[in-house]
Amino acid sequence: MNGIQQIxxxxxxxxxxxxxxxxxIPKQFLKKIDRQGFGKYLFYHWRFDxxxxxxxxxxxxxxxxxxxxxxxxxxxxxxGSSREHxxxxxxxxxxxxxxxxxxxxxxxxxxxxxxxxxxxLSKEKVEQLQKKAQQKPYELKVNLEQQAVxxxxxxxxxxxxxxxxxxxxxxGWDEISITLTYEEQIAQYEKMRQE
Numbered sequence: 001m002n003g004i005q006q007i008x009x010x011x012x013x014x015x016x017x018x019x020x021x022x023x024x025i026p027k028q029f030l031k032k033i034d035r036q037g038f039g040k041y042l043f044y045h046w047r048f049d050x051x052x053x054x055x056x057x058x059x060x061x062x063x064x065x066x067x068x069x070x071x072x073x074x075x076x077x078x079x080g081s082s083r084e085h086x087x088x089x090x091x092x093x094x095x096x097x098x099x100x101x102x103x104x105x106x107x108x109x110x111x112x113x114x115x116x117x118x119x120x121l122s123k124e125k126v127e128q129l130q131k132k133a134q135q136k137p138y139e140l141k142v143n144l145e146q147q148a149v150x151x152x153x154x155x156x157x158x159x160x161x162x163x164x165x166x167x168x169x170x171x172g173w174d175e176i177s178i179t180l181t182y183e184e185q186i187a188q189y190e191k192m193r194q195e
Contacts, residue, residue, distance in 0.1 A: 003172035009069035020080030039092030078107025
């Protein structure tokens with residue numbers, strides 16, 4: 001995984017509460033175990049009609065949200081089943097940061113474990129960001145080291161993140177990477193056991 005220090009880019013506002021993982025990536029598309037190729041199915045039933053044509057009333061189909069890398073959602077984002085495919089689909093589509101007032105615990109942890117940054121801000125701050133993103137093409141800068149979100153109008157919001165996960169994301173490590181830092185000690189232990 002690549003490390004995250006700063007992410008800057010276009011914002012997609014998704015003013016929906018309780019977005020569950022089946023809405024993020026419907027079950028019929030969960031036929032693969034690798035992480036690639038799920039982005040085209042992201043929010044599938046909201047993005048496309050029964051004939052597979054884009055719905056005009058869904059923000060992800062609007063040109064001003066092309067190339068969005070930051071999604072601002074509603075409360076309890078990522079609820080439902082524990083499928084890891086949900087953050088895979090968001091990431092494969094191009095999202096690197098999800099901002100919401102609250103997250104389902106399993107989804108939040110799945111984001112962190114897959115190198116995506118979930119940020120919890122107050123409901124009022126999230127609504128303020130969503131309104132800005134609806135009015136014009138809107139960009140945010142996220143600085144993980146400083147734990148801050150800011151825009152070019154002077155808005156600054158700070159967020160909390162567990163120090164362990166902060167270091168994991170900054171360095172681009174996953175849990176296997178951490179284990180491999182002990183490779184020498186593991187080899188010594190295995191050698192000792194064989195004697």
